[in-house]
Amino acid sequence: MLNRFIGLSATIAARSSRSGFLPASLLKAGNQNKTMSTGKAFKVLVTHPEVPQEGIDLLKENCEVILVNSVPTDRAELLQKLRGVDGVLWGGHAALNAEALDAAGPQLKSISTMSAGIDYVDVPELKKRKIPLGHTPTVLNTAVADLAVGLVIAASRRFHEGRKKIDNDQWENYHLNWLLGQDIRDSTVGFYGFGGIGQAIAKRLGGFDIDRVLYTTRRRVAKDIEEEYNAKKVDFDTLLAESDFIVIASPLTKDTEGVFNATAFNKMKETAVLVNIARGKIVNQNDLYEALKCNRIFAAGLDVTDPEPLSPTDKLLTLDNAVILPHIGSATKRTRADMATIAAHNVLRGLAGEPMLSPAY
Numbered sequence: 001m002l003n004r005f006i007g008l009s010a011t012i013a014a015r016s017s018r019s020g021f022l023p024a025s026l027l028k029a030g031n032q033n034k035t036m037s038t039g040k041a042f043k044v045l046v047t048h049p050e051v052p053q054e055g056i057d058l059l060k061e062n063c064e065v066i067l068v069n070s071v072p073t074d075r076a077e078l079l080q081k082l083r084g085v086d087g088v089l090w091g092g093h094a095a096l097n098a099e100a101l102d103a104a105g106p107q108l109k110s111i112s113t114m115s116a117g118i119d120y121v122d123v124p125e126l127k128k129r130k131i132p133l134g135h136t137p138t139v140l141n142t143a144v145a146d147l148a149v150g151l152v153i154a155a156s157r158r159f160h161e162g163r164k165k166i167d168n169d170q171w172e173n174y175h176l177n178w179l180l181g182q183d184i185r186d187s188t189v190g191f192y193g194f195g196g197i198g199q200a201i202a203k204r205l206g207g208f209d210i211d212r213v214l215y216t217t218r219r220r221v222a223k224d225i226e227e228e229y230n231a232k233k234v235d236f237d238t239l240l241a242e243s244d245f246i247v248i249a250s251p252l253t254k255d256t257e258g259v260f261n262a263t264a265f266n267k268m269k270e271t272a273v274l275v276n277i278a279r280g281k282i283v284n285q286n287d288l289y290e291a292l293k294c295n296r297i298f299a300a301g302l303d304v305t306d307p308e309p310l311s312p313t314d315k316l317l318t319l320d321n322a323v324i325l326p327h328i329g330s331a332t333k334r335t336r337a338d339m340a341t342i343a344a345h346n347v348l349r350g351l352a353g354e355p356m357l358s359p360a361y
C-alpha cells in the first residue's frame with residue numbers, strides 16, 4: 001500500500017507544475033542564504049550531461065547547477081566538480097563512495113541517484129555521514145515491466161534464433177516442428193523479488209492467461225497484492241522446481257549475488273525460461289552459459305549482464321537460446337524525464353531538510 005502511495009505521489013510530482021512541489025523551507029532558504037556568484041541558495045552538481053532538462057530546470061529555480069560533461073564519467077572531472085557542492089543529482093552508475101564524499105566536503109547534505117538500483121552506492125558510508133539519499137524507483141516500473149514481458153516472449157518464442165535462421169538462409173518452415181517455443185498461457189511464473197517492478201510484470205502477464213504466480217522474497221507482500229496476482233510466497237527451491245518462467249526482479253545485495261548458479265539451474269525445469277531485468281551479478285553467468293548450451297534450461301532473456309558493457313566476443317552471445325539486451329529497461333524518453341524530475345525533487349527536499357519524495361533509506 002505504502003509503495004503504491006509513493007508511486008502515486010512520485011508520478012504526480014513528475015507531472016505536476018514544478019514549483020508547487022518545492023519544499024517551502026527551500027524557497028525561504030533561497031531568499032536568505034544566497035551564494036556569492038549566482039544569488040542562488042545552494043550549489044548542486046549534476047553528474048551526467050544527459051540528465052533530462054526537466055530535472056535540471058527544477059534545480060535551477062533555486063540552485064546554482066554545475067554539470068559533469070564527460071561520458072562515460074571521467075572520475076577526475078567528477079571529483080574536481082564535487083568540491084564544495086551542497087547537493088548532487090547522481091545521474092550515472094559511477095561509484096558513489098567515500099572518495100566522492102571526501103571530494104565534496106562536509107557541507108554536502110543531499111544526494112539522489114537517477115536509478116532504482118543503488119548497488120553502486122556505499123550506503124553505510126553515506127549513513128555514517130548522515131547524508132540523506134534518494135533514488136527513483138516506481139517511476140520506471142512500467143518501462144522495465146514492459147521490457148521484461150518482451151524478454152519473456154522473445155526468449156520463449158525463440159526470436160533470436162529465428163532471426164539468425166533468416167540471416168543464415170536457413171528458413172525451413174515446411175517442418176511443422178520448426179522453432180517451437182514455450183506457451184505462456186497456463187504457465188507458472190516465478191518471481192525472484194516481488195516489489196513494484198515484479199508486480200508490474202505480473203500485472204501485464206495476467207493478460208496472457210497465466211495459471212499462477214509464485215514469488216520468493218525476504219518478506220511476504222501484503223495480502224491484497226497476493227490476491228490481486230494470485231501469488232504465493234514459496235522458498236527458493238520450490239520457485240526453481242515449479243516455475244515455467246522465472247523473472248529476476250530483486251536488488252543486487254551480498255545475499256542475492258550469484259544465487260542463480262549451476263545448483264539452481266539443475267533444479268529448474270528443462271522447459272524453463274529465465275528472465276533477468278535486475279542486475280547481472282545475481283546470475284553466475286558462466287553457469288548460465290553452460291545451462292543454456294546443454295539445454296539444461298530452455299532459454300534466457302537478459303537485459304542485464306556481468307560485466308556491463310558485455311564484450312562483443314562474450315561466449316553468451318554465441319548462444320541461440322539467449323536473448324540479450326544492453327540494459328535498456330528504463331530507457332524511454334518519458335521514464336527518463338520522470339526519473340530526472342523525481343531525483344531533482346529528492347535533492348531539493350534533502351537540501352531543505354525535508355523528507356525526500358523517494359528516500360533510499
Ligand SMILES: O=C(O)C(=O)CO
Binds near residue numbers: 116144278327329330
Ligand atoms: O534504475 C535502475 O536501477 C535500472 O537498472 C533501470 O533499468
